[in-house]
Amino acid sequence: DAGVTQSPTHLIKTRGQHVTLRCSPISGHKSVSWYQQVLGQGPQFIFQYYEKEERGRGNFPDRFSARQFPNYSSELNVNALLLGDSALYLCASSFETSGIDTQYFGPGTRLTVL
Amino acid sequence: KNEVEQSPQNLTAQEGEFITINCSYSVGISALHWLQQHPGGGIVSLFMLSSGKKKHGRLIATINIQEKHSSLHITASHPRDSAVYICAVMNYGGSQGNLIFGKGTKLSVKP
Secondary structure: OOOOEEEOOEEEEOOOOOEEEEEEOOOOOOEEEEEEEOOOOOOEEEEEEEOOEEEEEOOOOOOEEEEEOOOOOEEEEEOOOOHHHOEEEEEEEEOOOOOOOOOEEOOOEEEEEO | OOOEEEEOOEEEEEOOOOEEEEEEEOOOEEEEEEEEEOOOOOEEEEEEEOOEEEEEOOEEEEEEOOOOEEEEEEOOOOHHHOEEEEEEEEEOOOOOOOEEEOOOEEEEEEO
16 A cells, blocks of 8 residues: 655745645545654644644744645645745645544655745 | 753664663643654654553653653664654644654664
8 A cells, every 4th residue: 555645756946936745645544734844853733634624734824825635635835935945845644633643754845945 | 942852862873782762842742753764854653652662673662641751762773773763742732733843863873
């Protein structure tokens, strides 16, 4: 069974542009979470979606948005890119949203903003 | 002060040594995760704990809920154990129980 997949693996954008990152969860998983990991730091929570609804949002500006589709895949959108948005963006899926549910991480999308 | 603190930040060991990585947290949690991140970014979940102790191969994870502390031990360390080890907690309150991460411990095991 395939794990969590993310696309693209690498992306280079310039300041002010828009980017869309994609995530496909493990089959049967209904919850998708997005994290941003800046070099040398631990990941920071951005969003969680469950059954196509936003269930949680971290401390990120409105330039960041996301959605979840009926097949439970998800997109993370970032508008008006800043240099500081350069990071590894990680997607994780789980079956539910309970606090004791294991999250499975994808390989990440490395975004570079020039 | 970060809600999840790990120590040490960097750790170099000789092959075969016993390794301990510590994690302290300041929030109420429903579970604690130990994760392994290799160069290139991929993260693997090693353990999820809500109490006591878990063992998988050469890895042992313990948690003391009262003291808000967890440890990850690696016995008979090997160069392939070289990675960043991250402690993350599932916050009991806050935003729908999503993970709060420590900054990670970079482990390098020399042959």
